Amino acid sequence: MMTDERKGTPKHESTPLIIRLFPFMRKHLGKYLGLFVMSIITAIIGILPAFFLQVAIDAVTVSHDMSVITVIIWLMILYGVMGGLLGFFSTYLREYLGNKIVMDMRVKLYSHVNELSFSFFDMTRTGDVMARVMQDVAQIQMYATIGILTLATNLATLAGVVAILFSWNPIIGSIFLIDIPFILIGMRSFSRRVAPANARIRKANGIISASIQDCLNGIREVKLYGREEFMLGVFDKWNDEYFNSVIDSNKQHAFWMPYVPFVVSASSAIVMLVGGLLVVSAVYTPGLLIATIAYFTQLAAPLRHVTKFLGLHTIAKAAAARIFEILDQKPAIADSPGAVPLENVEGHVQYEHVTFHYHEGHDILKDITLDIPPGKIVAFVGPSGVGKTTMLHLLPRFYDVAKGHVRIDGRDVRECTLESLRKRVAIVMQDTFLFDGTFADNIAFGKPNATKEEIVHAASVARLNQFIESLPQKYKTMIGERGVFLSGGQAQRLALARVIITDPKVLILDEPTANVDAVTDKEIMDAVRETMKGRTTLVIAHRLWTIQHADMIVLLKDGRIDAKGSHQELLDTSEFYREFFASQLRSEKDRANAMDSQEISNS
Numbered sequence: 001m002m003t004d005e006r007k008g009t010p011k012h013e014s015t016p017l018i019i020r021l022f023p024f025m026r027k028h029l030g031k032y033l034g035l036f037v038m039s040i041i042t043a044i045i046g047i048l049p050a051f052f053l054q055v056a057i058d059a060v061t062v063s064h065d066m067s068v069i070t071v072i073i074w075l076m077i078l079y080g081v082m083g084g085l086l087g088f089f090s091t092y093l094r095e096y097l098g099n100k101i102v103m104d105m106r107v108k109l110y111s112h113v114n115e116l117s118f119s120f121f122d123m124t125r126t127g128d129v130m131a132r133v134m135q136d137v138a139q140i141q142m143y144a145t146i147g148i149l150t151l152a153t154n155l156a157t158l159a160g161v162v163a164i165l166f167s168w169n170p171i172i173g174s175i176f177l178i179d180i181p182f183i184l185i186g187m188r189s190f191s192r193r194v195a196p197a198n199a200r201i202r203k204a205n206g207i208i209s210a211s212i213q214d215c216l217n218g219i220r221e222v223k224l225y226g227r228e229e230f231m232l233g234v235f236d237k238w239n240d241e242y243f244n245s246v247i248d249s250n251k252q253h254a255f256w257m258p259y260v261p262f263v264v265s266a267s268s269a270i271v272m273l274v275g276g277l278l279v280v281s282a283v284y285t286p287g288l289l290i291a292t293i294a295y296f297t298q299l300a301a302p303l304r305h306v307t308k309f310l311g312l313h314t315i316a317k318a319a320a321a322r323i324f325e326i327l328d329q330k331p332a333i334a335d336s337p338g339a340v341p342l343e344n345v346e347g348h349v350q351y352e353h354v355t356f357h358y359h360e361g362h363d364i365l366k367d368i369t370l371d372i373p374p375g376k377i378v379a380f381v382g383p384s385g386v387g388k389t390t391m392l393h394l395l396p397r398f399y400d401v402a403k404g405h406v407r408i409d410g411r412d413v414r415e416c417t418l419e420s421l422r423k424r425v426a427i428v429m430q431d432t433f434l435f436d437g438t439f440a441d442n443i444a445f446g447k448p449n450a451t452k453e454e455i456v457h458a459a460s461v462a463r464l465n466q467f468i469e470s471l472p473q474k475y476k477t478m479i480g481e482r483g484v485f486l487s488g489g490q491a492q493r494l495a496l497a498r499v500i501i502t503d504p505k506v507l508i509l510d511e512p513t514a515n516v517d518a519v520t521d522k523e524i525m526d527a528v529r530e531t532m533k534g535r536t537t538l539v540i541a542h543r544l545w546t547i548q549h550a551d552m553i554v555l556l557k558d559g560r561i562d563a564k565g566s567h568q569e570l571l572d573t574s575e576f577y578r579e580f581f582a583s584q585l586r587s588e589k590d591r592a593n594a595m596d597s598q599e600i601s602n603s
């Protein structure tokens with residue numbers, strides 16, 4: 001479940017749906033008004049035939065007058081034309097509005113998701129977010145157009161019919177009113193039963209999307225460990241749940257559908273009886289009786305539609321709850337009031353009594369204090385899971401400290417605008433995400449307006465230019481499914497190029513060579529060394545090479561700085577460091593041996 005410390009009370013549960021949707025509808029009020037007017041005219045047109053029927057029948061049976069029939073015929077023709085035109089315009093407008101609202105909502109959701117902080121993504125499954133952006137939003141469309149407008153048409157029809165019946169005869173008019181409590185009770189029980197089923201449908205739908213996503217992303221692991229059946233099992237389970245809840249929901253609909261005609265036909269029988277008596281006693285004409293019966297039969301449809309609207313409403317409400325659950329989330333990390341842009345950065349980095357936890361009560365970093373002068377290279381070493389990555393993620397404010405300060409050039413990062421901060425601090429991670437696009441697009445990702453020269457320069461510094469130039473389409477070559485695939489080393493050099501082009505003052509390297517084979521190592525190291533020039537570099541060291549190039553080494557242990565100093569100082573003073581160093585040395589020797597034997601077998 002998604003939570004956020006700043007989420008507050010969930011608004012969507014208490015606020016009526018229509019009010020929550022209003023901001024999306026407001027922009028189109030004029031069109032809505034047009035549609036509304038058309039709905040009312042549609043209702044009036046729908047009421048007319050039975051009225052014509054009454055006039056025609058009474059004209060021929062009571063006053064034996066054919067001229068009225070001619071008029072009625074012309075009116076019927078006009079009626080057909082009007083109905084056609086209205087049908088065209090209202091369908092067009094309805095589709096326009098519905099799709100527009102869906103589009104606006106998707107864009108809003110998408111941009112909101114983009115603004116949310118890492119803590120949101122830590123707790124949310126991608127597939128579930130996708131289901132919300134795609135399917136749940138689509139559920140709103142029906143409600144915001146067909147739903148609301150058929151409601152208008154049908155309520156107007158109901159009101160019109162009841163008014164006509166009353167004007168003809170108050171007794172007959174009031175027979176209809178007997179139906180109302182029965183319908184209301186039915187509606188209430190219907191919506192009570194169908195709402196939970198709809199919430200289950202939406203939830204199952206989200207989980208199904210998420211598990212498809214998981215399976216596709218992890219397909220290698222799934223196959224490697226032979227877990228196809230297990231994955232299918234999970235998928236099956238939620239598909240079952242989806243199926244069952246859809247059936248549950250439809251059961252309610254199926255029960256409701258005949259309920260309304262039943263109530264209406266029961267009252268029709270009474271009308272027939274009372275109407276018959278009225279005709280016999282000559283209070284009512286035969287035309288009136290026939291028209292009354294026609295109206296009563298006609299009442300079933302709008303009543304059923306009104307309740308169908310209820311169905312749409314509960315579906316839309318369940319979907320909206322999931323949509324607004326995201327929209328109501330405030331980014332945990334945002335510009336503080338009065339934040340100022342970070343300018344002319346020298347790259348002085350300080351951690352001051354920094355404490356941090358992902359979850360209350362589980363401190364990952366405990367009272368860390370560290371001063372890194374501009375332009376220095378600091379290597380972080382320590383056991384896996386000790387908090388090295390976490391510590392460096394505090395610098396660009398992926399997360400905020402619980403206590404203490406992280407400063408750049410003396411200013412707390414929380415006082416800087418996020419945009420300026422993240423422009424000055426760059427990260428190269430273990431794995432680099434490559435976007436569907438060309439080399440040029442991917443290198444210039446952080447600086448879309450970069451010139452060709454800048455792109456080529458960045459690629460050259462990153463030792464990638466030669467490779468790109470060797471491709472037929474050079475910088476316009478697509479990366480990924482529609483183009484070339486990059487090796488781990490090439491991807492990491494692309495990541496370096498991406499950093500170089502934005503020219504950050506502070507560079508974070510989070511084991512950039514961890515997933516790279518030894519053969520490409522040297523090229524990466526050259527690229528890394530070039531990239532570090534003139535920047536303060538915080539590097540999570542994986543290789544001895546990096547450690548030996550560092551001005552200072554920081555040894556983390558149990559969430560604290562265990563020791564810091566030069567390589568030699570640490571060798572002299574820290575038993576823990578000596579052990580670490582020895583183990584690194586061993587693994588590098590192994591790798592070197594592996595490389596030698598590879599070369600031998602190649603030659």
Ligand SMILES: Nc1ncnc2c1ncn2[C@@H]1O[C@H](COP(=O)(O)OP(=O)(O)O)[C@@H](O)[C@H]1O
Nearest residue numbers: 122358359364383384385386387388389390391
């Ligand atoms: N997003 C996260 N949410 C919760 N816990 C996390 C998150 N990222 C890392 N951790 C935990 O914080 C600790 C430190 O992780 P990390 O900083 O990645 O260590 P290192 O980089 O030193 O291997 C680990 O126990 C890890 O499980």
Ligand SMILES: [Mg+2]
Nearest residue numbers: 388389390510
């Ligand atoms: Mg790490």
